[in-house]
Structure formats: C-alpha cells, structure tokens
Amino acid sequence: MNTLRSRSEHTPRLVMGNEAIARGALEAGVSVATGYPGTPSSEIIENLARVSAGRDVYVEWGVNEKVAMEVAAAASFAGLRSLCVMKQNGVNVASDFLLHLASSGTRGGMVLVSCEDPGALSSANEGDSRHFSRLLEVPLLEPGSFQEAKDITKWAFDLSEEIRNVIMVRSVTRLSHASGSVVYGEMPETKPHAFFSHDGDILDPMRGPVISGPVEYKHKKQQEKLQKAIAFFEESPFNTYTGPDTPELLCVTSSAAGFYCKEALRLLGVEGRVGLLKLGTTWPLPPRLMEKYLRLTDKILIVEEVIPFLEENVKIMAAELSPKIGAKVLHGKRDGFIPSAGELNPDIVIAAVAKTLGMTYGSPAATYTQRATQAAACVPVRDLAFCPGCPHRASFWSIHNVLRMDARQGFVCGDIGCYSLGISPTGFGTLKTLHAMGSGTGLASGFGSLGRFGMDQPALAVTGDSTFFHAVLPALVNAIHNKSEITLVVLDNSGTAMTGFQPHPGLPVDAAGKELIALDIVRICEAMGATVRICNPFYLKETERILLELLEKRGGVKVIVLKKTCALSPERKGKKDFNMFVNPAVCLGDDCGCNRLCTRIFKCPGLIWNREKTVAEIDDIICVGCGVCASICPSGAIQRKEIT
C-alpha cells in the first residue's frame, strides 16, 4: 500500500529508502519526475507514478537517462521543480548533457538522484558516480539514514534554487532498498505554471537563452555557485559529529558506511575514544567544518564504499589546512585499511577500526562458526537461473543449438538485462561479450565488418525490448548503414523485466498505466532496411528454422524478434498454459540416449532429477506450465495437458 499520499505526522513509519526519497521530492513540491529503470533506483519513479494522479506531478520513464535528464531540465528551465532518477551507470549515459547543464545552470530546483550498487549486487559493475560531481562541478549530497534520504532530497531542491544549478544526491543499495523509520513532513499545495523566458539578455540566467556559453564567463559563475553551496554546507545539519572532545581517532564517513561505523564503535566499545564525523554534504567539502574536526586528533580513518573519493578530498583539505592543524596520518582505501573493492559491512569496519587502534577483535562465535561452516559444506551455491517459464531460456536454447548446427564458431554479443544471464549455464553459455546498454549490437556491428579480414564467424547480438530503445537503435543504424553483416535477436518480453516490469516506448502505457503511443520494433527495423522475422520463442522448431535461415542469408542486417511475455509479468504470473507431468513408464532415465537433456542441459528449476528412481519429475510448486520442456524430451516422456 502506498503511503506517499499521507499527511505529515509525528510518529515514524517504516519506509524504504527509495520511498523516502520520493516523499522528499513530493514535500519539495516536485512537478516533473523522470528516470530510466535500474536497480537500486527504480522504486522512486514507481512510487511517484502511483501518487501522480492525485497531485500535480508529471512522471515519465525516459527512453534513456540522457533524454530523461533533458526532459527534467526543460521543466526546470520553465520554472518548475524537477527530479531525474537513475542508477550509477545511467549517470555515464546522461553525463554529456549534464556537463553542459552544469554550465548553463538551472531555474526551477533540479535534482539528480543516483542510486548506486557497491558490491554490484544487481549490476554489471561497481561504478561510483560521485566523481561526476567533481567533474561537473556541482554539489553532492549523500544521505546517511532513511530520515535523511527524505530530508536531504527535499533540501536539495531549495539548494538548487539558491545556487541555480543541478544538485546530485547519491544513495546506495543498503539505503535505497533497505527500510527504516521516517517521520513525514508537510506536503505543500503547489500550483505549478510552466513558462520558458528566453527573450532576455544572453547573460541573464533567469530570462535569457539557456546555454553553456560564453564558456569562461559561465564557468566562473559556476564556481561562484559552488562557493555559495559551501557556505550552506558549513552550517548543514546533515554533517554530524558524535564522540569525545579529544578523540584518539576520527572516523570520517558518509552514506550507508555511517551505519557500519556507528555499529563498529559500539561493538568495539570505543565510543568514548573515537570520534565519528558523518558527512551529508560530501562535495565540495566545507573547509571551516573540516578544520574544526580534523583538528581534534592526528589519526584519521576514512570509511566509504567503492572509490576513495571522500578520502582524496579529505586528504586535499588536510594538506591545505596543514599550516593551521599540523600533519595528519590518514588511513583508508589507499593504504588498504579499507578494502578497495566490494561492499562494506559492520565487520569490515570493525576490523579497520581495530587495526587503526591496535586492538584485537575476536568474532563472537569463532568455534561455533567452524562447526557451522562444516555443517553447511553440503549446501551448494545457488547459481542464478532464468525463472521457470522464462522466454529467455527457450530463446538461448534455440540460439545455442543453431550456432552449433551452423558450425562456423558463431557467437553472441550480450547486453544488459535478465538475458545477461545468457553468459552462465542457465543460458547455455551462449553470450561471449557483455558490456554497457546497447554495446552488444555495437560490438556485433564491429565484428560484422571484419569479413574483409577473413572473419567468417556469424556475429549475433541480443537485446531486450527496453534496451532496444535505450541504446541499441543508434548501433543498429550504424550496422545497417555500414553494411555490417549481423543478426540481431530482440528478446521482446514486453517490459523492463529485470528491474520490476516498468513500461518502455514499445508499450502503450506510461509509468502510471495511462495510455501512450507504442512504437513497433518490427516496423522500425523494417523501415531501417533490415530483414525482419518474428516468432514465439516457445515454438523451438520454428525459432531454430528461422534463425538458421537468417544465419545462412548473406548480406546486411537480419533481425529476429522473439516475442513472449515475461513469466513474472502481471499477465502471466500465476497462470499456467499447461499442466506438466512426466510419464514414468516412458522416461528411460539414464538408459535414454538423451543423457538427461531436460535436467542436465535445459535445467529449468521446474524440473527435478530423481536420483533414486533415475527419472525426471516436475516440481509442481515451481513449474509454471510453459510447456517448453515437453518439446525437448526426445522420448516424449515429458507431457503437457492444455488447461482449458
């Protein structure tokens, strides 16, 4: 149940970090919110979409992060408050526009929220977008609690209007996807009216044209804005110090790492010896505040996730302040006190603080852990797998088989989405490259131009339907225009499945379910000049036949759209097409020449290999009745009965 419409109240409620960020934007009177789905950011736009109908808020899933940022910026230029939300990789996509925006400045308060994924729990890399704030020369705020996630987001809009520039707010998985206590504030009554003033002088930031030039003049203005931000940061309630007046050690931290520091100091029992400076305004650092706290002690430990961003900035500040505060010893990632890759947790911070203080910290249950580790040795790792009934398993089955039949050592360039799992056993190891959104088609375009150097291997690319619009289109244009020889497989499951089934330009609905114009992938590809086929990937034979035909067809770009809705979609979830069963009299088990094709190779989680009886079985709890495994069983033992 969505709580975002609620009035202000005094008692805290249990709120997910992303919901708190959405609420902060609503309390700031946001009028336009845009974004592109990406874990762990997606719930912010989803939550705003749910309340948009009852309020004057326009919510839009952008085709990609750069366009989403441009749409949000237009609202700002027209005097409205706007929000743009993405995961860390999205900031890379948006950065070209951002660099110009930071120079042209904004009008209505504009906030960029980047939700990042230290440890890459749901990402293809551990990117850290904080360095963009330094590159773009815009202020960076990092909430360190659920309450701050709301309060900082709200304040970021005020700050943006004070300095007339975009503000970056950075969250992480352990805040965005965690839940905690938040007290809601007032919701303003907004009467937004959009008007873009453009007739003023070119140097008039509020009435003139919005451009990034004259460059040197605007760059200087931009730096004055940062100085203004620093003045606010010096007094900000989001920077807090807890600890003694003269600590032995000062921990400087931000974001979710602040939780781990607090826990580490408590468990080590050193709260009276160690000071904790938790910063919410992390770039540019406020020098007077830093002087006040760096002065307290000579030994400093900087605790943060991913790159040593805070560490480097604190070190610069310590060097600049050294005539006043003396030389400091600063520990962090650069000297290995904090690991330089992976997510932090309380235990890592406990170890770092203990090392800095020269203490030893024994695990509370060392001998127990030994016994428990032995007991758990029989428990295999749970490899990620395509869901039961997932169209991608069927698609990769066919692609894999066809490439083997073709026998020219063809390969598939992968892309970002659930189907990235095509690189692992669940996708039969079919993908051979995996990079950024759209890179599969770009790489295939490159491979497909290498025929002149004797390359005879068929180059394929896969893309999801959302990724097709996000970044594949320019790569496809490139391949067609340059006569590259490739086959693009569009795995169209009717939604942005990986991140929770958000709509995209190929679907006729918006974030709130209201009607929009759907763009037809097949017709787009045809209009571009590609040879296009369409098939339901659950029809394995037909899919393989078309794929083989396309691989053998020489010249130009071929596209096959494998269209079947995601098994987790509202349309298919909980609905079986077939009742599946194995006829034990027909299943020959180990004696069948198939070498357990169903469980050993296809390995859908809905199948079980009964080791005692040496036959395949169906796990009725897991099976969703897609019927595909019946098509791969050579003896016809796996059978399906249509549900009428």
Place this chain on the structure above:
Amino acid sequence: MGKATIDFDPFNLIITGVGGQGNVMASRVVGNMIIEKGFHVTIGETFGASQRGGSVMSHLRISTDSGFSPQIPKGRAHMVIALEPTEALRVLKDYGNPSVYVLCNMRPIQFVAVICGDQPYPALDTIIQSIRELSKQAWFLNTTDAALKLGNPILGNIMIVGALVATGLLPLDRDSFKAAIGRVVSPEKAKVNLAAFEQGLTMLRT
C-alpha cells in the same frame, strides 16, 4: 496492556529463503508488526538479480533506537527464519551463534546443481540434526504444503510469520498482524493472508 519489551536491543532477526518465496513480503509484514508495537526497525534486503533463483536474506534490527545498520554483524543473529531448509544452514554459517533460535520451513527448493545431477540435495534428516546442534532451540514445519492447500504455495511466508508469533520470542500478536497486513496488501488479499497467519499460529502450538 503494559509496554512491550524485547530480550535484546537490538534484536537481530534474519529471514532467509530463495528468490520468489516471498521473503521481502514476510520481512515487510514483520517490520510493520514491530512498528505497531512502538519499536523501531531497520530492514536490510537483497533483491534485484537475486530474485532469479538466488539465495535471499532480509536483516531486521528491532530496537528502541532507530540507527542500526541494515546489515547484521557476523555471528550476531538472535533468530533465523528460513523459508527453505538449506538456506538456514547457509545463514547460520555466517550469522549464527550458540544462542540462536531457528524457525524453518522444510520444503526444499532445488538448486540448479541438483537439478542437473552434479550434486545431491542434502538429506533433510542431516539438515535437521545440524540445525538442532547449531541452535538454542529450533522449530521445523512445512508451511509450503499447508499453503498449497490454501491455494498458493507463496502463502507459506505468511504462515511462518504466524509461527513466529507462536514462538513468543518477539512481542507480536494477531492484532499487530492485522494492522501490518493492511498496510502491505489490499483488503481482498488480506483475508487469505489472515487465514495463512492463523494456520501458522496453530501449526507451532500443536
């Protein structure tokens, strides 16, 4: 009614299972029940990629204070609720200690490695014995099968919340469940969830 109390502050509860078993939903419901009783709770969760058949875990820090980390320090769980038996062992390895309580649903969810025949699924008797040896007290039940009779195996997650209430380890009751489920699902769905909860309550008591 006097003010509810908890034995440890924070009380560290882990709810674990396999993606798709309703782990996140169970942690939301328990979290909201705790809030109803006037406590703070911080919930740390893994979801996203791990939804696709991976091991999932929710960490609940139940306290009179609000500032605890969304990750429980190693070896410091007070209770582990497992929606799948092998996941209980996996969590005990990292977060268990001799005083931990375990509440475990015994219906296995197969591993890919087991499905393709590379490895056997560990014997349930061995799992039960290990969990008993590694806990102060453990309860074993089959909520999935019972939930299947209610029409949907996923309701096993709510059934185990009922069983949690029956253990008496946390100051939770039927009223806090009713209030919490109303916050998490629609009124139509609340009904079958309440039925699952009631069954979970009696499952442990009988």
